[in-house]
Amino acid sequence: MNSCKKEAKYKALIITGQNTSHDWTVSTPVLKKILESTCLFSIETATTPAKGADMSSFAPDFSKFDLVVLDYDGDAWPEPTKSAFVEFVKNGGGVVVYHAANNPFPDWKEYNEITGLGGWGNRDEKSGPYIYYKNDSLIRDDSPGPGGSHGPQHEYLIKTRDAEHPVMKGLPASWMHTKDELYQQLRGPAKNMDILATAYADTAYKGTGRDEPVLFTVTYGKGRIFQTVLGHVGKNTNEYPAIECAGFIVTLQRGAEWAASGQVTQEVPAGFPNSVSTVEWPEFRPLSLSELMDKIDGYKIGRSRKYISDLKARIRKDSGSDEKLPEYEKAMLKLLKSRSCENDAKKVLIAELSWMGSDASIPVLEALKSDNDLKDAANAALERLKK
Amino acid sequence: MSDKTNRRQFLRSAATATLGTVILPNIIPSSALGMNGAIPPGDRIVMGAIGTGSQANWNMQEFMELNEVQYVALCDVDANHLKSTQQTVNKFYKNNDCRIYEDYRELLEKEKLDAVCIAVPDHWHSLTYIAAAEKKVNIYGEKPLARSIREGQAIVKAVQKNGITWQTGSWQRSVEKFHHAAELVYNGRIGKVKYTEVGLPDAHAGIGTPPVKEVPSGLNWDFWLGSAPKVPYRGVCHWDWRWILDYSGGQLTDWAGHHIDIAHWGLGLDRTGPVEVEGTGVYPREGIYDVPVEYDFLCKYAGGIEIRVANAARLKYGMGVTWHGETGWIHVDRNHLFASDPKILDEKMGTGDTLLYKSDNHWKNFIDCIRSGEETITPVDVAHRSISVGLLGEIAMTTNRKIQWDPEKEEIIGDEKASRLLMRPMREPWTLPVI
Numbered sequence: 047m048n049s050c051k052k053e054a055k056y057k058a059l060i061i062t063g064q065n066t067s068h069d070w071t072v073s074t075p076v077l078k079k080i081l082e083s084t085c086l087f088s089i090e091t092a093t094t095p096a097k098g099a100d101m102s103s104f105a106p107d108f109s110k111f112d113l114v115v116l117d118y119d120g121d122a123w124p125e126p127t128k129s130a131f132v133e134f135v136k137n138g139g140g141v142v143v144y145h146a147a148n149n150p151f152p153d154w155k156e157y158n159e160i161t162g163l164g165g166w167g168n169r170d171e172k173s174g175p176y177i178y179y180k181n182d183s184l185i186r187d188d189s190p191g192p193g194g195s196h197g198p199q200h201e202y203l204i205k206t207r208d209a210e211h212p213v214m215k216g217l218p219a220s221w222m223h224t225k226d227e228l229y230q231q232l233r234g235p236a237k238n239m240d241i242l243a244t245a246y247a248d249t250a251y252k253g254t255g256r257d258e259p260v261l262f263t264v265t266y267g268k269g270r271i272f273q274t275v276l277g278h279v280g281k282n283t284n285e286y287p288a289i290e291c292a293g294f295i296v297t298l299q300r301g302a303e304w305a306a307s308g309q310v311t312q313e314v315p316a317g318f319p320n321s322v323s324t325v326e327w328p329e330f331r332p333l334s335l336s337e338l339m340d341k342i343d344g345y346k347i348g349r350s351r352k353y354i355s356d357l358k359a360r361i362r363k364d365s366g367s368d369e370k371l372p373e374y375e376k377a378m379l380k381l382l383k384s385r386s387c388e389n390d391a392k393k394v395l396i397a398e399l400s401w402m403g404s405d406a407s408i409p410v411l412e413a414l415k416s417d418n419d420l421k422d423a424a425n426a427a428l429e430r431l432k433k
Numbered sequence: 434m435s436d437k438t439n440r441r442q443f444l445r446s447a448a449t450a451t452l453g454t455v456i457l458p459n460i461i462p463s464s465a466l467g468m469n470g471a472i473p474p475g476d477r478i479v480m481g482a483i484g485t486g487s488q489a490n491w492n493m494q495e496f497m498e499l500n501e502v503q504y505v506a507l508c509d510v511d512a513n514h515l516k517s518t519q520q521t522v523n524k525f526y527k528n529n530d531c532r533i534y535e536d537y538r539e540l541l542e543k544e545k546l547d548a549v550c551i552a553v554p555d556h557w558h559s560l561t562y563i564a565a566a567e568k569k570v571n572i573y574g575e576k577p578l579a580r581s582i583r584e585g586q587a588i589v590k591a592v593q594k595n596g597i598t599w600q601t602g603s604w605q606r607s608v609e610k611f612h613h614a615a616e617l618v619y620n621g622r623i624g625k626v627k628y629t630e631v632g633l634p635d636a637h638a639g640i641g642t643p644p645v646k647e648v649p650s651g652l653n654w655d656f657w658l659g660s661a662p663k664v665p666y667r668g669v670c671h672w673d674w675r676w677i678l679d680y681s682g683g684q685l686t687d688w689a690g691h692h693i694d695i696a697h698w699g700l701g702l703d704r705t706g707p708v709e710v711e712g713t714g715v716y717p718r719e720g721i722y723d724v725p726v727e728y729d730f731l732c733k734y735a736g737g738i739e740i741r742v743a744n745a746a747r748l749k750y751g752m753g754v755t756w757h758g759e760t761g762w763i764h765v766d767r768n769h770l771f772a773s774d775p776k777i778l779d780e781k782m783g784t785g786d787t788l789l790y791k792s793d794n795h796w797k798n799f800i801d802c803i804r805s806g807e808e809t810i811t812p813v814d815v816a817h818r819s820i821s822v823g824l825l826g827e828i829a830m831t832t833n834r835k836i837q838w839d840p841e842k843e844e845i846i847g848d849e850k851a852s853r854l855l856m857r858p859m860r861e862p863w864t865l866p867v868i
Contacts, residue, residue, distance in 0.1 A: 322726050323718030355718040362833040401853045426858035
């Protein structure tokens with residue numbers, strides 16, 4: 047990342063190359079982008095041979111890395127590679143298990159101990175218990191039955207279960223996730239596991255009626271593992287709402303830092319979704335302030351007001367900063383003077399400036415009094431600012 | 434008997450004197466005689482209504498059924514509400530005498546009212562309450578008292594200066610369950626209370642941004658908007674104005690005058706306020722409903738008392754008030770009253786205890802106090818203190834800052850930006866009068 051101020055602290059390896067139901071050619075570069083934008087990771091990718099091909103050349107040197115990110119659901123790895131991976135984790139290597147990476151290898155004991163929970167591949171009660179929350183209690187359920195299913199994709203609410211965990215600290219008690227598969231009925235050894243967050247699997251979407259784990263951690267030897275079941279990237283589509291979800295992206299970044307280091311130093315951005323509204327980042331990162339203001343420039347009431355809401359959320363987040371508020375004010379005054387910005391947007395900006403603005407706003411607002419449509423808003427703001 | 438008559442006559446003649454013109458006396462026609470029970474028309478409290486929506490009609494039913502009130506005039510900017518409520522009044526009195534107005538100023542100018550029930554959206558409270566007070570008409574005014582703290586202060590001044598009787602629509606104080614709970618707490622039956630939780634309702638669902646529509650005939654949209662910003666009509670008006678910040682603070686301000694009011698009552702904090710308020714709100718990203726859908730803020734009072742106000746889903750006991758004392762706790766809401774030990778609830782008041790104001794009918798209490806000149810169970814300054822907590826919470830959440838409040842001076846300390854939110858600028862030609 048050319049905008050990073052210092053060298054990346056951790057080396058991460060993404061394992062990819064085959065995936066039964068997902069387009070890894072889309073997801074892997076996105077995972078790379080997401081992790082690089084933290085400025086904490088330098089990323090390499092290990093791409094396996096294609097399905098059915100000879101896998102014997104697949105032998106990454108795990109020892110070079112602090113973190114392995116699994117974006118793979120395909121043919122078995124060679125035995126030496128499997129052992130090397132297990133040793134890597136035992137000796138303190140971090141792992142991120144992303145979405146369908148919990149699908150392969152039902153018979154590889156150590157893999158399932160590392161991932162904690164998995165689905166499909168004929169997993170059943172022999173794979174381990176179901177883990178879920180019901181009525182706010184954590185349940186280990188040994189009942190017989192298949193491991194792994196999901197209903198049609200939909201938006202759903204994610205609920206924090208371990209608010210004190212470094213990954214979850216500062217995140218809201220619940221937030222809306224964008225349209226995605228909701229993995230349920232996962233089963234596995236589930237040892238040394240900490241459920242970070244769950245989502246209620248609504249029967250309306252062929253759900254189990256239980257709160258299914260969506261983010262969780264496992265420890266294995268000295269290794270830390272973070273699993274996110276979120277982030278479906280389908281084949282034969284060019285829409286990827288799940289991986290564009292700000293909640294998916296931020297929790298993945300935080301989970302990765304935790305897996306690599308045991309702590310999370312990243313701040314929670316202002317754009318993290320809340321319990322009523324999803325937030326999508328088509329560039330897999332928040333907009334810069336000037337990008338945000340450009341979006342607001344195009345706002346007209348009746349169209350989405352999300353960018354205006356996002357600006358207000360940023361102002362709230364930085365409201366205690368004597369440096370940041372004038373920055374926002376400057377950007378807002380620039381838009382107020384712009385011809386392309388619609389009055390509908392200007393009215394909201396003026397209302398916001400009425401409390402957080404400074405003397406700098408006064409001449410701009412005075413000038414707006416001559417606009418018949420804006421004069422009421424301008425007068426209202428001036429009444430507050432001139433007190 | 435004669436005292437009550439004299440007070441009404443005093444109020445009428447005082448009004449006449451200020452106007453200096455001949456005002457036709459309020460004639461209660463003979464058709465009303467004998468229709469409403471024992472109280473003869475001359476002793477009936479002559480009432481009007483500003484606002485004729487659902488809450489106004491509920492209040493009106495309560496008043497009319499007292500049989501010592503005579504509704505004579507109504508006012509509303511929606512002619513449809515106005516006419517249907519007029520029919521209700523005329524049907525009740527079996528006559529055609531109820532007069533109707535669009536403009537509350539005309540109602541107050543032309544009618545000789547003893548009292549008025551005002552049930553209008555929050556952004557209209559200050560101007561209508563002050564206008565009625567200045568005409569020395571006794572007021573039953575809906576909660577929340579005002580949309581901003583400065584408006585609330587002006588209302589209190591106007592009501593107190595004009596010496597009128599005021600009742601707030603905070604009727605929970607006249608309900609036995611709430612009275613009992615507050616009295617137990619006030620009189621130390623759970624020990625000293627350091628921490629209280631107030632649960633108010635969870636969010637109302639959003640509706641996106643509906644298209645601009647033609648204003649329905651009969652609705653004076655510009656008048657309805659009043660001091661609020663001018664916006665095109667999108668079908669959101671009656672009742673659902675609650676979810677739009679230009680008119681209301683949402684569930685938080687809608688219910689502050691209920692459960693925050695009760696919390697204060699039990700704690701003996703009726704006439705003061707917090708010294709510090711801090712918290713967060715969750716706001717919808719889309720749609721015209723922009724009030725916080727979740728809210729959670731902590732108020733600290735002098736002496737170390739804390740009140741947490743939050744939407745019900747965040748609290749153990751949900752909606753209502755839960756006082757946590759040194760020796761127990763009590764929870765009360767509209768459907769429940771329970772305590773850490775049920776025996777606490779059986780305790781009786783004795784010598785040395787302070788009995789809290791008892792009223793068995795909130796509307797009758799208003800009428801009785803008009804006659805006696807006594808203060809009602811929910812006076813105007815108490816209403817102001819209840820909503821001030823909600824409004825300070827709103828400021829804390831909007832600015833995401835820790836608000837330091839001086840409850841005596843009613844000023845925010847050391848925060849010029851947050852202080853700006855204490856007042857709500859009004860759209861021309863409406864202005865908040867200086868009392």
